[in-house]
Amino acid sequence: MKLLSAKPIFLFIVLCNGLLVSAQDRWAIQEDGSIRWEVKDRLPHTDHIEMSGEKVSVWVRYGLDSVGRSDIFRTVVFPTFRLLPDATRSHISYSFSDSDLPRLYVNNRLINLQLVKNGPGRTGELSYNIKSFSHKGIMKISAQAGTPALVNVERTIFPSTDKPLVLETFVIKNITDQPVNVYMEYLRKEVRTDANRSKGQQHSMIVGSVNDGTQTVAPGGSASFSIFYLASDTPQSLSAINPQQEETARAARVASLDDKLQLETPDKILNTAFAFAKLRATESIFKTKGGYMHGPGGLAYYAAIWANDQAEYINPFFAYLGDERGNLSAMNAYRHFAAYMNPAYKPIPSSIVAEGDANWHGAKDRGDQAMIAYGASRYAMTFGNIDSAKVLWPLIEWCLEYSRRKINEQGVVNSDSDELENRFSAGKANLSTNTLYYDALRSAAMLGRLLGKPTEAYLKQAAILRGNIEKYFGGTIEGFATYRYHENLEVLRAWICLPLTVGIMDRKEGTINALFSPRLWTADGLATEAGKGTFWDRSTLYALRGVLQAGETEKAMDFIRYYSRRRLLGEHVPYPVEAYPEGNQRHLSAESGLYCRIYIEGLFGIRPTGFNTFECTPRLPKDWNNMALRKINAFGNVFDVDVARAGTGKLLITAKGKKYTIREGATQVIKL
Template sequence: MKIKLYYLGIIAMSLLQWNLTVAQNSKKWALLNGNRIEWKVKQGENHEDHIEMAGLQSAAVVYYGVREGRLLLDKKIVFPMLRTVPNNTHASLTVPFQDTKSLLIKVDGVAVDEYPRRFVLDGKLAVYSTTNSALEVQRTLFPSVDKPVLIERVKLVNTGNKPLRIDLINKYSKFLSDPVKSVYGQYVVQALVRDSLVPNLEPKQSYLFDIVYEGKKISTPVYQYSPSYELQKREDFVKSLADDLMLETPNDTINTAFAFAKIRATESIYDTKGGLMHGPGGLSYYAAIWANDQAEYANPFFPFLGNRNGNESAINSFRHFAHFMNSDYKPIPSSIVAEGDSYWNGAKDRGDMAMIAYGASRYALALGKKDIAVELWPLIHWCFEYLERQKTSEGVYRSDSDELEGRAPAGKINLSTNSIAYGAFQSAADLAHELGKEDLSLQYRRQAEELRHSIVRYFGADVQGYSTYRYYDGNTILRAWICLPMTMGITERSAGTVDALLSKYLWTNNGILTQSGDKVFWDRATLYAFKGFFMTGATERALPYFKYYSSMRLLGDHVPYPVEAWPEGGQRHLSAESALYCRVITEGLFHIVPTGFRKFSISPSLPKEWKYMRLRRIKAFDRVFDIEVSRKGKQEFLIVKQQDGQLIQKPILSQQAISITLN
């Protein structure tokens, strides 16, 4: 057995070295100061990518790159509150704008071809191009923070030594929706070219104008947009995210990936008639919420960042789920869509009640506001009552499916639902204690311990040579979600699980496969696995993989955020995956676990190659504080700096959690 594990270790290290080589060779982007990245286009280089950006009233997927030397810049703009018929999950009005049918720029009567030289991402997309003339073109694209528009700022620069005659011809056609297929009457989507009367450009002179891509009800009055003002608001929004929950480590790539992930996790919030709704995006999922993406993945993150819209969207999502509580204990729908007017439950119970109970308990503790916790408690309690009605004689809980919704087998009793339920019981026990419900606190803690033993007994198995978990009864191949017990604090079989997840059966250069023998990957599973690795102390083993993953997602061929999946969706930049990336840091590397309104446990895993790691301006527990982990000699230390300047200093002992209570 030792010989087998030795050779498996050699294979794993060989795979890692190959992955690191791939990451180094495929780096297309480079880091710039100020949480920016840049792609300098090489001679003869062709490459295309896409990025999603969003504000409260609109979202856009921008397709950009170089095709045969020329600029590609197409857009698909989504207006989540302009609903279409049938008004279901996918009923957000979406309109494409192709650059080949867009604004025509002429210099001295000749159409301009743009040849990109560099691209920059920093919460906006900037493109710098030369042309077939002395004109240079700089384009900057960004969504409005709170209006239904995407704005493209265009700067023309005469780099030559003689005047240029510039003509702008707007070739965009106005889109009018079919009133019969529009929930709120006819819609109009158009590209408005502002300040398009360009004077002759003298040598070294520049001229700035804007294209405003707008969507509205045809009955809505004309609005006078100020692109400069909208740009400042977008930059202020991005800066506000950069200034809170700041990660500082010796690894600039991870620091920057974390900063970018905060943007994507937070921008995808829509101001619907049903209140603020955090939506995944991806040209499909807007003005709607899900029990996994929102309740389980994103909501527990928002108190740490402290963004007002993020926290309001989290509270609002739980209020929507609570509307579906019922005395018959029929399941709450997996998703509430169409601004709250409808719902989706096509996969029946995916373990949604476990997801909601877990997310709501974690969120209430981390937010640190008793009035919100009191409001959320009936929902949490109802979810546990529902779960008890699904309990089997083996002491585990059945569900119809899991969050993959039938894309891979899950049986009638799966590991995901039960692992998340365990985490929910743990956090709910702490929350009940804070609310003075001691009997329930003891009950939930007892149920958590019983479930833990049942999970290990029912799911524990040797699978493909690894001492790990089977995903369901009859499962004989390794699955990505075997990582979930580790992320909830179940450490039994963790050594074999780490080996399995990093084995040739599951680990690939795109992260962890859904199941052995498949080609499908979902970043959410990879991110949960990283969190579990760090939580269980496998930091030295996992860090090279996490560095590789972070570099690939931030600086590789498809940037700058974690993705949903492949091949499904073509690696869309869904929002909640970015929240999961942030939680790899907060709950994985730092291993922060909320245990009270002002209280948390922390068991940080400082990598040996780092001398420090810090999180500054954490806004959880209704406080603002910093955490620093450092090493002096062989001893590691924890310093918590509170809002009033008071310091809490503790030595860190290996794998021993420290309890911190804030003033």
């Protein structure tokens, strides 16, 4: 399918069984890789985005009402400033609207952020007319003040890379032929937490101004003013704040991630969506007293780790990226989980929270041990470091033994719930836990051989489990030859896609038809359960990867293109989301890691088999002649994988200078 350009247009995609979905691009890709919404019509519109650094996260709701009045609202989260008792959400956070900011004046006339062109306002006030919004790690808002315009107003909002600090900067440019005086009020406000509830000591949150006062600006010149939002336990001795230095550091962090693990295809939207997902997946790593901890975010989940989000979803992605903080956070997550191993084989908690000081196990055993073993074994081989693998091996071994002890009379693994934590039924044994356990057994067998461990038993267990998965879960559900998600459930579930992602293709045709049927596929991807309005992007992202792995490349690509365009250029941008209606489509960061894995493990078919070896089963779409993954940092090497056509039915793979010619659909073992 030929994609149209990234201009605001209507995109129509015909899905299977006559389901037609239409969408209109609101955003457009720019030359620098950012995306921009040029405000023209189609109002009102409101959206939200999250941005994170090592010590802070900022969630911004932004948009315009029906007459163009701006609505900017920000919530600043400080993950390592906490209250008692220890809990998942015991971090401190504060919210601010535009009315909380110091006021800006031009030639003694107030820039009224709520006054639009030709709108009602007090005499002498200047209107504020937003022209565009843009994103690429730094949120930028372009506006003009005055009717006719006197100044351009460029506003940026971004987190510090390494401090508990968020900055909002206004750059006022004189666009008249006469000097203008620009003034910003002084602001400093401090809020202190309850000393009796503060963990460690009393915390202060301070909002204040930088470069406040009057500046005379010549024609064509600019004046810069900033507002800071910070947390501190020593408010009496704050260091000077340098907004430009902080913005330069944030831009450098974004550029460093942009430079790593690059996707190159003929499709600009896919390349750009991949680059954005890398950023969201990796920026949300917090430097805590318990080490680097990747956190999902979403105003709820910080300085904490989960067996699904971190151990299963994001850590295997970090093994390919080559970002130091990503790999430190991955190893640290597994170490935190390993601390809960015990000889009685009581389950490891689902989540380690409050910088490692507490845990959450509210949904009991969600299959967490299968999640951890799956992620840790894949991570260990992909990372390609034998010392790291030796550290992880006891955890993998323990988790596999835990799962073995949960096998029921039908030969599948029981668990109390699954990663949806009883939001939907999971029965006594569910497909998710068993599929992950199956793949973990196979990976552990490969990893164990590298470490000199006896692992034949794992291969035998995997073979038996695969047969039992078919017997226990296989069936005709709503007319499709696929899987029931758990015993006695005769309604389709999104997670029927999981067997495809681990190489179980026995029911691929019926499963793919079910996934893309009107019973499951919606405008926002897969419904969690057929007939329900709830969706979680994580299952859609697994499914798109699995359909590629199953060899249904063209069918998968239609849906990947549709999904990517909607998430990058549609109404809620620019990242994959968690869920709806729960969380209002928060940009939880691990989902972005799953998006990148669509291409790594699905499109390029990379599957780790050793510290310096992997299988490669590329799925080159029929309308592409080539594709590449650049600057892969995995298997102990930095290398590219190029895939190109090599005649009818053949592909040429180039990896680290070695060339391999294979049949389309075939698998090549690559040793670096």
